[in-house]
Amino acid sequence: MTKEQIDRINQLARKAKQSGLSVEEKEEQQALRAQYIQSIRADLRQTLDHVSIVDETGAQQKLKRRKPLN
Numbered sequence: 001m002t003k004e005q006i007d008r009i010n011q012l013a014r015k016a017k018q019s020g021l022s023v024e025e026k027e028e029q030q031a032l033r034a035q036y037i038q039s040i041r042a043d044l045r046q047t048l049d050h051v052s053i054v055d056e057t058g059a060q061q062k063l064k065r066r067k068p069l070n
Helices: 003-018 023-049
Strands: 052-054 060-062
Touching: 003 023
Parallel strands: none
Antiparallel strands: 052 060
16 A cells, blocks of 8 residues: 555545545545555565464464454
Protein backbone atom coordinates (compact mmCIF):
# COMPACT_ATOMS: atom_id res chain seq x y z
CA MET A 1 0.00 0.00 0.00
CA THR A 2 1.45 3.34 -1.00
CA LYS A 3 1.67 6.47 1.09
CA GLU A 4 -0.71 8.21 -1.32
CA GLN A 5 -3.36 5.55 -0.72
CA ILE A 6 -3.00 5.86 3.05
CA ASP A 7 -3.21 9.64 2.76
CA ARG A 8 -6.38 9.26 0.70
CA ILE A 9 -7.92 6.98 3.38
CA ASN A 10 -7.17 9.63 6.00
CA GLN A 11 -8.50 12.41 3.79
CA LEU A 12 -11.79 10.55 3.25
CA ALA A 13 -12.08 9.84 6.99
CA ARG A 14 -11.68 13.53 7.81
CA LYS A 15 -14.20 14.52 5.16
CA ALA A 16 -16.69 11.92 6.45
CA LYS A 17 -16.53 13.47 9.91
CA GLN A 18 -16.90 17.04 8.65
CA SER A 19 -19.38 17.01 5.79
CA GLY A 20 -20.14 13.42 4.84
CA LEU A 21 -19.21 11.43 1.77
CA SER A 22 -20.87 10.87 -1.58
CA VAL A 23 -21.76 7.34 -2.66
CA GLU A 24 -18.67 7.16 -4.88
CA GLU A 25 -16.42 8.34 -2.07
CA LYS A 26 -17.90 5.78 0.33
CA GLU A 27 -17.20 3.01 -2.19
CA GLU A 28 -13.65 4.29 -2.68
CA GLN A 29 -13.15 4.42 1.10
CA GLN A 30 -14.38 0.84 1.53
CA ALA A 31 -12.12 -0.41 -1.28
CA LEU A 32 -9.08 1.39 0.15
CA ARG A 33 -9.78 0.08 3.65
CA ALA A 34 -10.07 -3.47 2.30
CA GLN A 35 -6.70 -3.07 0.54
CA TYR A 36 -5.17 -1.70 3.74
CA ILE A 37 -6.42 -4.62 5.84
CA GLN A 38 -5.21 -7.09 3.22
CA SER A 39 -1.77 -5.43 3.27
CA ILE A 40 -1.56 -5.57 7.06
CA ARG A 41 -2.53 -9.25 7.10
CA ALA A 42 0.08 -10.09 4.44
CA ASP A 43 2.79 -8.26 6.40
CA LEU A 44 1.83 -10.12 9.58
CA ARG A 45 1.86 -13.49 7.80
CA GLN A 46 5.29 -12.74 6.37
CA THR A 47 6.60 -11.80 9.81
CA LEU A 48 5.16 -14.92 11.42
CA ASP A 49 6.61 -17.12 8.66
CA HIS A 50 10.07 -16.07 9.86
CA VAL A 51 9.46 -16.59 13.59
CA SER A 52 11.00 -19.55 15.39
CA ILE A 53 10.21 -20.77 18.89
CA VAL A 54 13.13 -21.78 21.10
CA ASP A 55 12.31 -24.37 23.78
CA GLU A 56 14.08 -24.99 27.11
CA THR A 57 16.74 -27.19 25.48
CA GLY A 58 17.59 -24.50 22.93
CA ALA A 59 16.04 -26.30 19.96
CA GLN A 60 14.43 -24.03 17.39
CA GLN A 61 11.09 -24.86 15.86
CA LYS A 62 9.30 -22.89 13.14
CA LEU A 63 5.73 -21.84 13.75
CA LYS A 64 3.16 -24.00 11.99
CA ARG A 65 0.49 -22.37 9.92
CA ARG A 66 -3.04 -22.87 11.19
CA LYS A 67 -6.19 -23.02 9.15
CA PRO A 68 -8.22 -19.79 9.21
CA LEU A 69 -11.14 -19.66 11.61
CA ASN A 70 -13.54 -18.41 8.94
